[in-house]
Amino acid sequence: DQQVKQNSPSLSVQEGRISILNCDYTNSMFDYFLWYKKYPAEGPTFLISISSIKDKNEDGRFTVFLNKSAKHLSLHIVPSQPGDSAVYFCAASAKSNYQLIWGAGTKLIIKP
Amino acid sequence: DTAVSQTPKYLVTQMGNDKSIKCEQNLGHDTMYWYKQDSKKFLKIMFSYNNKELIINETVPNRFSPKSPDKAHLNLHINSLELGDSAVYFCASSQLSEQYFGPGTRLTVT
Numbered sequence: 001d002q003q004v005k006q007n008s009p010s011l012s013v014q015e016g017r018i019s020i021l022n023c024d025y026t027n028s029m030f031d032y033f034l035w036y037k038k039y040p041a042e043g044p045t046f047l048i049s050i051s052s053i054k055d056k057n058e059d060g061r062f063t064v065f066l067n068k069s070a071k072h073l074s075l076h077i078v079p080s081q082p083g084d085s086a087v088y089f090c091a092a093s094a095k096s097n098y099q100l101i102w103g104a105g106t107k108l109i110i111k112p
Numbered sequence: 113d114t115a116v117s118q119t120p121k122y123l124v125t126q127m128g129n130d131k132s133i134k135c136e137q138n139l140g141h142d143t144m145y146w147y148k149q150d151s152k153k154f155l156k157i158m159f160s161y162n163n164k165e166l167i168i169n170e171t172v173p174n175r176f177s178p179k180s181p182d183k184a185h186l187n188l189h190i191n192s193l194e195l196g197d198s199a200v201y202f203c204a205s206s207q208l209s210e211q212y213f214g215p216g217t218r219l220t221v222t
């Protein structure tokens with residue numbers, strides 16, 4: 001039973017355009033959400049996070065939006081750059097134990 | 113300086129052997145983890161240690177045993193390796209929810 005779902009295994013976007021990666025969750029106890037980026041042969045690296053008390057968090061080209069009623073979050077990257085090509089993982093946790101529950105990842109390909 | 117390091121990066125071994133993967137973090141974090149990334153690329157938590165004490169032990173075979181000599185180190189010992197153990201194993205550490213990962217160890221059992 002997947003509590004965190006990333007339904008798009010891959011996404012292809014033109015360089016300079018906006019990339020939108022989506023994530024859905026089922027557990028209403030989750031109150032902290034994170035996005036990680038992973039290059040081949042490397043470990044995931046933390047990108048951006050959002051607490052459930054907010055609906056938006058922005059860091060440079062990266063913005064995460066949280067819709068609690070829909071149990072949905074999205075990561076926007078604008079403008080997309082070739083170095084953004086990677087696998088993006090969505091993860092969620094509850095303050096009670098900080099254990100991260102992971103989505104399956106979405107492979108983002110930025111086309112020149 | 114590497115924040116979370118793992119050795120070795122690649123490990124090729126035969127079925128039935130016993131092997132260890134080492135992990136060290138220099139971030140001063142209290143919690144360390146072992147994850148397995150399977151063939152479908154899911155990241156699955158295996159173990160979590162907080163200040164050298166086991167706090168999460170997911171359903172993994174007891175051939176896998178974590179050992180934490182101090183809070184900066186969490187090693188993974190695997191006995192009687194099986195073909196299905198082939199995967200990439202990641203170590204991570206955290207203070208709160210944000211986890212920092214090592215580069216991974218690709219284990220191939222032949």
